[in-house]
Structures are given as structure tokens and as C-alpha cells.
Amino acid sequence: MNFNLTMIAQALSFLLFIWITVIWIWPMILVKIEARQKMIADGLAEAERGRSSLADAQKQTDKMLAEARARAHELVTQAERAANQRIEESKTQAKVEGDRLLAAARAQIEQEVQAARQQLREQVAALAVSGAEKILRREVDSRAHAEMLDRLKAQI
Amino acid sequence: MAAEHTSVTPAEYMAHHLTFLNHPVGGDGGFWSLNIDTLVVSLVLGFVGLGFFYWIAKGATTGVPNKRQAFVEMFFDFVDREVRDIFHHGDRHRFVAPVALTVAVWVVLMNAMDFLPADFITWITSHLGLSHFRPVPTSDVNTTFALALSVWVLMILFAIRVKGAGGFAHELVASPFGGHPVLWPVNLAFNAVEYISKPLSHSLRLFGNMYAGEILFLLLWMLASAGISYGLGGIAASVASAVIGGIAWSIFHVLIVLLQAYIFMMLTIVYIAMAHESH
Numbered sequence: 001m002n003f004n005l006t007m008i009a010q011a012l013s014f015l016l017f018i019w020i021t022v023i024w025i026w027p028m029i030l031v032k033i034e035a036r037q038k039m040i041a042d043g044l045a046e047a048e049r050g051r052s053s054l055a056d057a058q059k060q061t062d063k064m065l066a067e068a069r070a071r072a073h074e075l076v077t078q079a080e081r082a083a084n085q086r087i088e089e090s091k092t093q094a095k096v097e098g099d100r101l102l103a104a105a106r107a108q109i110e111q112e113v114q115a116a117r118q119q120l121r122e123q124v125a126a127l128a129v130s131g132a133e134k135i136l137r138r139e140v141d142s143r144a145h146a147e148m149l150d151r152l153k154a155q156i
Numbered sequence: 157m158a159a160e161h162t163s164v165t166p167a168e169y170m171a172h173h174l175t176f177l178n179h180p181v182g183g184d185g186g187f188w189s190l191n192i193d194t195l196v197v198s199l200v201l202g203f204v205g206l207g208f209f210y211w212i213a214k215g216a217t218t219g220v221p222n223k224r225q226a227f228v229e230m231f232f233d234f235v236d237r238e239v240r241d242i243f244h245h246g247d248r249h250r251f252v253a254p255v256a257l258t259v260a261v262w263v264v265l266m267n268a269m270d271f272l273p274a275d276f277i278t279w280i281t282s283h284l285g286l287s288h289f290r291p292v293p294t295s296d297v298n299t300t301f302a303l304a305l306s307v308w309v310l311m312i313l314f315a316i317r318v319k320g321a322g323g324f325a326h327e328l329v330a331s332p333f334g335g336h337p338v339l340w341p342v343n344l345a346f347n348a349v350e351y352i353s354k355p356l357s358h359s360l361r362l363f364g365n366m367y368a369g370e371i372l373f374l375l376l377w378m379l380a381s382a383g384i385s386y387g388l389g390g391i392a393a394s395v396a397s398a399v400i401g402g403i404a405w406s407i408f409h410v411l412i413v414l415l416q417a418y419i420f421m422m423l424t425i426v427y428i429a430m431a432h433e434s435h
Contacts, residue, residue: 003298005181006191010198010293010302017202017258025206026254028213029232035218 125153166378173274173374175288176296177281191296193286198293201265209261235260235421242425245318245432252428255310259303260421263362266293267413270369271406275377294416295366297359304359307424311354314431323434358423365416369409376401 129149164172176191212228221229239253269292281289293299316324328347329340376398383394 003301004178004187004189004191006189006194006296006298007302007305009190009195010299011306013195013199013202014258014262014303014306017206017262018255020206020210021254021258022251025209025213026249026257029209029216029228030249032213032216032218033229033232036221039218 121153121156124156125149128152166382169378169381170371170374172288173278173290174371176290177286177288191290191298193281193289193291194293194296194299197269197291198262198266198299201269201293202262205261205265206258209257231260232257238422239425242422243429243432245429252425255307255428256421256425259424260417263294263303263417263420264414266299267362267366267417269293270295270366270373270409270413273377274370274373290370292366292370294362295370297363300359300363301355303362303420304355307358307427308351308355311427311431312351314428318432319434327434354427358420358427362416362420365412369405369412372405373402373409376405 177193178189179192180189182188209228212225216225216228235257236248236253239248239256243252272291274291277291278289290296312324315327319327326335329335329343331343332346333339333343379401380394380398383390383397386393
């Protein structure tokens with residue numbers, strides 16, 4: 001063990017190397033590593049944000065889908081109800097119309113029966129008068145016996 | 157090579173490998189001389205190691221790193237984590253962490269020179285006309301003391317910067333036992349022991365481990381060369397001891413090299429962190 005000037009020279013070398021590392025090497029590597037750390041952290045945060053926004057979108061979609069489904073169901077029900085109602089209405093209307101037509105036919109028949117009866121009555125009356133004329137062989141004053149004839153007509 | 161060393165005694169072989177390439181600079185040598193091998197190897201290693209880090213840092217991407225960059229970043233993060241766990245007194249990135257990285261890179265590389273076969277190195281350097289060459293800078297006590305004393309000076313400078321000169325002086329006489337004037341000499345003696353033992357243990361631990369590692373390699377090879385003059389069986393025994401012993405010690409020495417560099421770095425961080433703590 002003999003100390004000599006080498007010690008001083010080595011100390012100076014050491015200080016030189018420390019200076020080089022302090023000024024250049026350490027900051028250069030540190031900057032790169034910290035930049036990468038920040039990049040990775042940012043990337044992870046971004047991915048997390050993306051994931052949460054995707055979940056939000058999914059939720060929104062589900063909600064919209066459920067709403068649409070409910071609306072469609074409602075529309076179908078409404079349409080069914082309206083159709084049923086219209087069918088019922090038509091049925092009622094048809095029935096009323098049928099009744100009306102039936103009543104009209106009946107009235108007409110009644111009227112025609114009356115007319116026929118009237119005609120028949122008049123013919124019978126004429127026949128009766130002409131029969132009586134023939135029986136009595138004399139002219140019956142139709143004007144003098146009109147009252148009687150009318151009475152006769154009414155009785156038939 | 158073997159023929160060279162059979163002509164020298166084991167003591168001469170050891171002494172040869174444990175002598176620095178010393179060059180006097182003015183005066184009659186002694187303190188005023190430089191260990192050229194230590195200086196050249198340590199400077200080359202420092203520039204190669206830090207140059208590698210600089211090269212990778214310059215081409216580093218913030219995106220997906222390649223494997224070289226990943227290695228540098230792993231090393232960087234390892235050092236940074238150790239500093240973060242120990243140093244809680246402000247921005248570690250400004251000074252403490254870079255110092256720890258410098259120490260780690262430089263000391264690991266200097267320690268790792270022990271893996272190079274010393275005879276192979278000296279065979280090359282002797283052909284370059286150099287009388288001696290020791291390739292492991294950290295088995296030179298000058299290197300370890302230079303590092304430890306630099307850290308020691310940094311420690312005192314930080315202590316004064318954080319607490320002020322008065323605060324530092326107060327701490328010297330008033331801690332750890334108390335501020336009563338009667339206790340001042342005791343405190344001062346206690347702190348003196350602490351301030352002297354810190355750089356001593358810091359530097360000698362590393363030096364001792366690396367020096368011992370080097371000596372053990374030399375002993376193994378010397379043992380191997382000793383068998384050569386005892387015929388074929390002797391040569392076989394030599395090769396076996398050199399190969400098996402060399403491999404075993406090399407593997408164990410990998411652990412020592414990394415562990416001692418790690419300990420040196422940790423102590424550097426701890427000493428500087430302690431300078432920031434006030435009592």
C-alpha cells in the first residue's frame with residue numbers, strides 16, 4: 001500500500017465522470033423514461049375513458065331499444081283495439097241498416113196489400129152493383145143509392 | 157509463458173504481478189509518481205462504460221425500447237430505486253442518483269478486470285515494452301481511496317450546505333450525546349472516529365476484496381505452474397488445478413465483483429444521505 005499522485009488523478013477522473021453523468025447521461029435517460037411513463041399512463045387513462053364511454057353508449061342503446069320496444073307494443077295494442085272497435089261499429093251499422101231495409105220492405109208490402117185490398121173492394125162493389133142490376137132488371141139510380149153502396153163497400 | 161515462469165520463484169512471480177507500472181513525475185518519485193496502468197485502465201473503462209450509456213441515451217426512444225436500451229434502463233432503474241429508498245432529502249435526480257450511477261458503472265467495470273487472466277495481460281504489455289502492468293484499478297489502494305475520499309468530501313460539503321457551517325460545527329460537538337459543554341470532547345472524539353472510519357472502511361473494503369481476489373488467481377496459476385517440472389502427471393495435475401480452481405474462483409469472484417460494486421454504491425448513497433440528516 002503506497003499512496004502517490006495516482007490518488008489525486010483518480011479523484012479528478014471520478015469528478016469528471018460524475019460531472020458527465022450529472023450533466024448528460026442521467027437527465028437524458030430520465031427524460032426518455034419519464035416521457036414513456038407519461039405516455040403509458042395517458043394511454044391507460046384514455047383506454048379507461050373509452051371503456052366507460054362504451055359502457056355509457058351501451059346503456060343508452062339498451063334504454064332506447066327498450067323504449068322503442070315499448071312504443072311498438074303500445075302501437076300494436078292501440079291498432080288492435082281500433083280495429084276491434086271498427087269491426088264492432090261496422091257490425092252495428094250493418095244490423096241497423098238491415099233492420100231499416102227490412103222495415104221499409106215490410107211497409108211497402110203492407111202498402112201494396114192495402115192497395116190490392118182497396119182495388120179488390122172496389123171491384124167487388126162494382127160486381128155487386130152490376131149483379132144487383134142484373135137481378136133487379138132495372139136501372140138503379142147510382143146516385144140515389146150511393147150512400148148505401150158506400151156503406152156496402154166499407155163492410156166488405 | 158510457462159517456461160518464463162519456471163525460471164522465477166513463486167515470490168518473484170507474485171511480486172512481479174503485484175507491482176504497478178509506476179512512473180515518477182518530478183522529484184525523486186515516492187508520492188510524486190503515477191501508476192500509469194491504474195490510470196489508463198480506469199479512464200478507458202470510465203469512458204467506455206459511460207460512453208455506452210451516453211450512446212444508448214442519445215439514441216433512446218420514448219416508445220418501445222430495443223434490448224440494449226432496455227438493459228440500460230433496467231440498470232438505471234435499479235440504481236434509481238436504491239437511491240429512492242435511501243435518499244429522502246430533495247431532488248435525487250439533481251446529484252445523488254447520477255453519482256450512484258457513476259460509481260456503479262465505473263466500479264463494476266474496474267472490478268471486472270479481475271476476470272482477465274493477469275498473465276495474458278502482462279504477456280501483451282511486456283511485448284509493448286512495459287515492465288509491469290496491473291489491470292485491476294480497484295486493487296490499487298489509490299483508486300479506492302480516491303473514490304472514498306471524494307465521497308467523503310462531498311458528504312462534508314453537503315452537510316455544510318444543508319446545515320450551514322455553524323450547524324455542522326454544532327453537530328460535531330453536540331451529537332450524539334447532547335449539547336452540554338462537558339460532553340463536547342466526548343462527542344467530538346466520537347464524531348472524529350466516525351468521520352475517519354467512514355472513508356477507511358469504504359475504501360479498504362473494496363480494495364481488500366479485489367486485492368485478495370487477484371492474489372488468489374495468482375496463487376492458483378502459480379500452483380499450476382509448479383507442477384510442470386514433475387513430468388506428465390505433474391502437468392495433468394497442474395492443468396486440473398488451474399482449470400477447476402480457476403473456474404471455481406472465477407464463478408465465486410463474479411459474485412464478489414458485483415457485490416462489492418453494489419456495496420460501494422450503497423455506501424456512497426448512504427453517506428451522502430446521512431449528511432442531509434440533522435440530529
